[in-house]
Amino acid sequence: xxxxxxxxxxxxDEAIQTIGNNxxxxxxxxxxxxxxxxxxxxAGLLVDINPIDSLRKIELLPGGGIRIGALVTNAAxxxxxxxxxxxxxxxxxxxxxxxxxxxxxxxxxxxLLQRTRCYYFYDPDTPCNKREPGSGCSAIxxxxxxxxxxxxxxxxxxxxxxxxxxxxxxxxxxxNVSAPDGDRCLAFADFHRLPGDTPHIDNNLxxxxxxxxIDIPEKGFPKNYSYLKIRDRNSYAFALVxxxxxxxxxxxxxxxxxxxxxxxxxMPWRVLEAEDFLKGKPATxxxxxxxxxxxxxxxxxxxxxxxxxxxxxxAIIRNCTMALHPETQLPGAQPSA
Amino acid sequence: xxSPVSVPDTSGNVFKPEKINFLVNGQQHSMDLLPWVxxxxxxxxxxxxxxxxxxxxxxxxxxxxxxxxxxRILSCLxxxxxxxxxxxxxxxxxxxxxxxxxxxxAFIDHDAFxxxxxxxxxxxxxIGMMKEGKARTRTEVKELMSGNLCRCGVNTHIIxxxxxxxxxxxxx
Numbered sequence: 001x002x003x004x005x006x007x008x009x010x011x012x013d014e015a016i017q018t019i020g021n022n023x024x025x026x027x028x029x030x031x032x033x034x035x036x037x038x039x040x041x042x043a044g045l046l047v048d049i050n051p052i053d054s055l056r057k058i059e060l061l062p063g064g065g066i067r068i069g070a071l072v073t074n075a076a077x078x079x080x081x082x083x084x085x086x087x088x089x090x091x092x093x094x095x096x097x098x099x100x101x102x103x104x105x106x107x108x109x110x111x112l113l114q115r116t117r118c119y120y121f122y123d124p125d126t127p128c129n130k131r132e133p134g135s136g137c138s139a140i141x142x143x144x145x146x147x148x149x150x151x152x153x154x155x156x157x158x159x160x161x162x163x164x165x166x167x168x169x170x171x172x173x174x175x176n177v178s179a180p181d182g183d184r185c186l187a188f189a190d191f192h193r194l195p196g197d198t199p200h201i202d203n204n205l206x207x208x209x210x211x212x213x214i215d216i217p218e219k220g221f222p223k224n225y226s227y228l229k230i231r232d233r234n235s236y237a238f239a240l241v242x243x244x245x246x247x248x249x250x251x252x253x254x255x256x257x258x259x260x261x262x263x264x265x266x267m268p269w270r271v272l273e274a275e276d277f278l279k280g281k282p283a284t285x286x287x288x289x290x291x292x293x294x295x296x297x298x299x300x301x302x303x304x305x306x307x308x309x310x311x312x313x314x315a316i317i318r319n320c321t322m323a324l325h326p327e328t329q330l331p332g333a334q335p336s337a
Numbered sequence: 338x339x340s341p342v343s344v345p346d347t348s349g350n351v352f353k354p355e356k357i358n359f360l361v362n363g364q365q366h367s368m369d370l371l372p373w374v375x376x377x378x379x380x381x382x383x384x385x386x387x388x389x390x391x392x393x394x395x396x397x398x399x400x401x402x403x404x405x406x407x408x409r410i411l412s413c414l415x416x417x418x419x420x421x422x423x424x425x426x427x428x429x430x431x432x433x434x435x436x437x438x439x440x441x442x443a444f445i446d447h448d449a450f451x452x453x454x455x456x457x458x459x460x461x462x463x464i465g466m467m468k469e470g471k472a473r474t475r476t477e478v479k480e481l482m483s484g485n486l487c488r489c490g491v492n493t494h495i496i497x498x499x500x501x502x503x504x505x506x507x508x509x
Binding site: 003101 | 344353
């Protein structure tokens, strides 16, 4: 870890004014400090935003949705009565990620900003376009079991590791950000980005912007939802494939469907065409598998991760079935039903 | 205790220690620490409480788990300076008046350690989990203890020990 200076910001204005070149905000620090210990992230000054209490609340929005503050921890969000009751999909996804200790530390804003867990990104002795633009991608042609099968580019095949963000994508969340020149809102689908030829840029935040909160619209699918996470061990591992599903059903007919995938691309993966396809259809395996085919159209592996395509297809179908019986769900987003 | 000094870097910047106050296991500690000192290193190297273990130092093993204002956190991924004013409890602080904490006793009764390196983190984590109150069944306990790895293979005994204490509490 490089030596750095440290300061606290006590208000949003102070935070925005303090941020500059070679400066980073720190909140939970669970990903930033880990990467700084590897010298992958570096900063001359860390600005601790924890004193900004206005970012640490969960509140109802006038339109019926909720606003979750950027500084609320993942654990406090997942166990908040409003989230448990109205957005159990979000709660479930958060609790499938990391460990209890990390969820007690990590914040909602930081969850959106975590970096990939690609092993080459973490290994400074190998080329990586995300870590060192222009150096090449070691995962293409390397060992690429955990890498992307959708939306990858010749520059980068890394995946975005968050579970929480898969649920936020399915729930049509909106990210509120502040900057010296004003505030703006980004639709969740516009927040993260595909790698293209600039994989070192994970998202569409502009320099100097800070996430203040995340809004979730009223529709939370509390009756029919499921989050399924497939990984190399039962718990405390990043997803090989994960699926968030929310249904609105009427007498077994799908009125509205949301399906988002994690672990397969540089951002949570959602295909609106598949959700439209399911509208008005009976909630059966046959239609779930057709929707899965639409979602996975164009999927391509890079040798060791070819299995992910078939796995994702089966996970989508399985999770859609699980969403019909949320009462059978197991802790840790394990397969059920 | 290493003496705190200002550290210059190659560009001529000087990094100054910050004054930090903690309540650790009920005892007030005041010290000057450079900003990059982790809570784990502060506890072990500056306060001399070596019960909290450095396993991976990257948030993967849970050996460094301590309680901060009652919540279980990883001290290796925490900057000490960010916990100024907090109340920290480590494995050294959980026995009361010479009596082992019920979890400590249960770990002995259930043979829940071999090398013992992960044990302080396991026990602090279990105390934090019980305070959270979200684990009722054995499956839930296993899931919510998954941030603490044991490589000796006594994991089932660890869960047995925790379930034992949970059940005792439930019958009180």
